[in-house]
Amino acid sequence: xxxxxxxxxxxxxxxxxxxxxxxxxxxxxxxxxxxxxxxxxxxxxxxxxxxxxxxxxxxxxxxxxxxxxxxxxxxxxxxxxxxxxxxxxxxxxxxxxxxxxxxxxxxxxxxxxxxxxxxxxxxxxxxxxxxxxxxxxxxxxxxxxxxxxxxxxxxxxxxxxxxxxxxxxxxxxxxxxxxxxxxxxxxxxxxxxxxxxxxxxxxxxxxxxxxxxxxxxxxxxxxxxxxxxxxxxxxxxxxxxxxxxxxxxxxxxxxx
Numbered sequence: 404x405x406x407x408x409x410x411x412x413x414x415x416x417x418x419x420x421x422x423x424x425x426x427x428x429x430x431x432x433x434x435x436x437x438x439x440x441x442x443x444x445x446x447x448x449x450x451x452x453x454x455x456x457x458x459x460x461x462x463x464x465x466x467x468x469x470x471x472x473x474x475x476x477x478x479x480x481x482x483x484x485x486x487x488x489x490x491x492x493x494x495x496x497x498x499x500x501x502x503x504x505x506x507x508x509x510x511x512x513x514x515x516x517x518x519x520x521x522x523x524x525x526x527x528x529x530x531x532x533x534x535x536x537x538x539x540x541x542x543x544x545x546x547x548x549x550x551x552x553x554x555x556x557x558x559x560x561x562x563x564x565x566x567x568x569x570x571x572x573x574x575x576x577x578x579x580x581x582x583x584x585x586x587x588x589x590x591x592x593x594x595x596x597x598x599x600x601x602x603x604x605x606x607x608x609x610x611x612x613x614x615x616x617x618x619x620x621x622x623x624x625x626x627x628x629x630x631x632x633x634x635x636x637x638x639x640x641x642x643x644x645x646x647x648x649x650x651x652x653x654x655x656x657x658x659x
Contacts, residue, residue: 415446417593421652422447422502425531426454428656434458434497440487441504445473448480451500495523506532506567519580519657527658534653539637541610547630548614556617573655581657590651598644599635
């Protein structure tokens with residue numbers, strides 16, 4: 404199940420909130436060059452451009468579907484199909500934005516110094532990552548993966564999700580290579596209309612992808628039905644059918 408820009412943007416307003424909060428912490432004067440790593444359909448790039456309208460921006464994403472959507476959205480910006488882990492552009496960049504993307508990339512101990520090394524003097528690396536692997540929505544993905552006829556296909560997926568370090572780890576790693584490091588965590592409470600199905604639709608655009616990709620159409624339908632039943636118990640609907648989805652996110656900004 405490849406990345407779908409259409410699925411991802413179903414909740415664009417909610418997904419944009421942490422991007423705006425992250426960009427609001429950047430006070431870099433005279434930003435001339437910026438990069439958006441894991442730009443998706445271009446929503447984060449659009450906000451980056453609005454924050455620094457005089458900058459030359461490049462966006463990269465490993466998904467052809469996402470890059471095609473981003474090019475249609477922002478035809479004046481350069482977008483490349485590329486992998487963050489092997490991204491070769493040397494920069495230098497005044498701002499590197501990585502919104503909801505680095506948690507898909509392994510080995511942060513080597514990745515972060517490589518990204519900081521592409522910054523211009525006084526440049527900033529600005530990162531936001533979901534910090535919700537222990538939330539019911541993610542825990543139930545793993546439990547559903549191991550409790551069904553698809554378990555032989557999904558056992559490795561459930562065990563091999565990209566690890567995310569604690570805030571203290573990111574601060575310590577970055578403090579040795581940057582002058583200023585700011586780390587914070589925010590929990591957003593997204594009011595989703597449509598009950599448990601809305602929660603499933605949200606994660607179909609992100610966290611559910613590795614679990615659904617190995618399954619055939621019949622298995623995928625059964626998996627989603629079982630997962631939605633579990634979600635309905637973990638996130639009971641409020642009056643009117645709205646579900647309040649807590650979503651913790653980890654942020655950090657490292658500035659040279």
